Amino acid sequence: MKRRKLLKSLSVLPLAGTIGTLHAAPPKKRDVIKELGIRTFINAAGTLTYMSGCIMDEEVVATIEHTSGHFCMIDEVQDKVGEKIAQLVHSEAAMVTCGAFSAMTLGLAGVLTGNDVRKVEQLPHPAENGMKSEVICQKSHNERYNHAFLNTGCRVIEVETVEDLENAISEKTALLHFLNITANQGKIKHEEWIALGKKHNIPTSIDIAADVPPVSNLWKFNNMGFDMVFISGGKAIRGPQSAGILMGKKNIITAARLNAPPRGFTVARGHKVNKEEILGMYVALEKFVSADHDKEWKMWERKIAVIENAVKSIPGISTKITIPELGNITPTLTVAWDDKLIRLTGRQLRDKLRFGNPSIEAGFSGLPLYHYQAGSDSVDPAVAETLKGGNLIRLTAWMLQPGEEKIVADRLKEELTAASGS
Numbered sequence: 001m002k003r004r005k006l007l008k009s010l011s012v013l014p015l016a017g018t019i020g021t022l023h024a025a026p027p028k029k030r031d032v033i034k035e036l037g038i039r040t041f042i043n044a045a046g047t048l049t050y051m052s053g054c055i056m057d058e059e060v061v062a063t064i065e066h067t068s069g070h071f072c073m074i075d076e077v078q079d080k081v082g083e084k085i086a087q088l089v090h091s092e093a094a095m096v097t098c099g100a101f102s103a104m105t106l107g108l109a110g111v112l113t114g115n116d117v118r119k120v121e122q123l124p125h126p127a128e129n130g131m132k133s134e135v136i137c138q139k140s141h142n143e144r145y146n147h148a149f150l151n152t153g154c155r156v157i158e159v160e161t162v163e164d165l166e167n168a169i170s171e172k173t174a175l176l177h178f179l180n181i182t183a184n185q186g187k188i189k190h191e192e193w194i195a196l197g198k199k200h201n202i203p204t205s206i207d208i209a210a211d212v213p214p215v216s217n218l219w220k221f222n223n224m225g226f227d228m229v230f231i232s233g234g235k236a237i238r239g240p241q242s243a244g245i246l247m248g249k250k251n252i253i254t255a256a257r258l259n260a261p262p263r264g265f266t267v268a269r270g271h272k273v274n275k276e277e278i279l280g281m282y283v284a285l286e287k288f289v290s291a292d293h294d295k296e297w298k299m300w301e302r303k304i305a306v307i308e309n310a311v312k313s314i315p316g317i318s319t320k321i322t323i324p325e326l327g328n329i330t331p332t333l334t335v336a337w338d339d340k341l342i343r344l345t346g347r348q349l350r351d352k353l354r355f356g357n358p359s360i361e362a363g364f365s366g367l368p369l370y371h372y373q374a375g376s377d378s379v380d381p382a383v384a385e386t387l388k389g390g391n392l393i394r395l396t397a398w399m400l401q402p403g404e405e406k407i408v409a410d411r412l413k414e415e416l417t418a419a420s421g422s
């Protein structure tokens with residue numbers, strides 16, 4: 001497209017000699033993945049960061065390609081995109097961050113500094129400089145991603161009951177944070193959390209990083225009254241993997257922007273998002289909001305059924321399709337087996353699929369899908385035992401490209417049949 005544009009502009013030039021050189025063959029597309037010998041694979045596991053998340057929507061890729069040929073002022077890009085995103089998600093304001101994690105750091109930084117540029121430069125030392133310095137969340141909501149808050153210099157305080165919370169609140173409290181994926185584990189539910197924030201005049205936030213579909217979650221928590229909502233761009237929304245969205249109250253977003261690139265001397269200078277990805281994120285979100293989600297869901301079910309049907313009649317196999325209640329909400333197939341009939345561990349089967357041709361990644365442990373995002377097969381001794389795999393693997397269809405369900409079904413059947421010795 002760029003080449004065509006170039007030709008067009010050159011064709012009005014009188015220098016015929018210059019044009020001649022343009023008829024040379026276009027440079028051959030370089031296959032750098034192949035060149036470096038990087039393994040690519042069919043992703044039947046899910047939207048996992050360590051597996052590079054998702055395949056971006058074609059329109060997102062086209063947006064990135066097109067916008068890369070122009071200079072823009074980053075603040076203007078964020079202003080215009082932020083306004084559009086805010087409309088789509090029913091928030092007062094929004095900005096593109098480099099992931100949900102970045103949105104957490106930036107949002108909290110905004111709460112701490114307000115529009116005071118001197119305070120922006122004083123982070124990550126909020127307590128020493130007269131700023132608030134504590135975030136409160138429920139114990140079951142203190143997942144590792146809350147590390148994002150520590151980057152501002154704040155501490156995270158855990159509570160379990162409303163009484164705990166009210167005792168923990170002080171003049172140091174900056175934020176009351178909620179994790180949607182463990183909403184059913186805490187004693188305090190969404191609405192009560194928001195009400196407690198309002199009662200004590202402390203902003204509330206929620207991490208919904210992996211919580212679409214349903215698409216309505218994009219606006220549900222803004223409508224409910226959370227002051228800030230954090231979401232990933234490169235999971236089910238299929239935007240750039242290194243993008244996310246901070247949505248919420250206008251005063252907080254404005255202050256968060258002061259802590260974000262293009263400004264330096266901030267804790268979040270490293271959270272740079274280029275214009276291509278800011279605009280790509282916007283296009284991804286717009287497409288996601290207007291997509292036919294019922295149709296897509298039926299497609300996932302159809303693909304999962306193809307895989308299930310290929311293996312369910314093998315002696316010793318049992319299959320089950322479940323839909324996680326919270327987070328990564330997509331039909332999820334568990335294939336389990338009697339190890340007296342099929343001589344494999346979950347991990348061995350996972351490896352056979354991984355090192356087969358074509359390579360396939362499947363979820364394999366007894367842990368919920370969420371937990372093996374850690375990506376480490378053996379690092380954490382607490383989970384190492386479970387990671388031996390039990391006698392099951394888990395599969396999802398939402399990251400499969402057209403036709404790949406058939407390949408996964410065939411390979412799975414092949415390995416399970418071979419191990420059943422029948």
Ligand SMILES: *Cc1c(COP(=O)(O)O)cnc(C)c1O
Pocket residue numbers: 049098099100101102145181207208209210231232233234243244
């Ligand atoms: C993925 C995830 C994050 C981190 O999101 P990024 O967009 O990768 O920064 C945070 N919280 C939860 C619950 C997640 O699932």
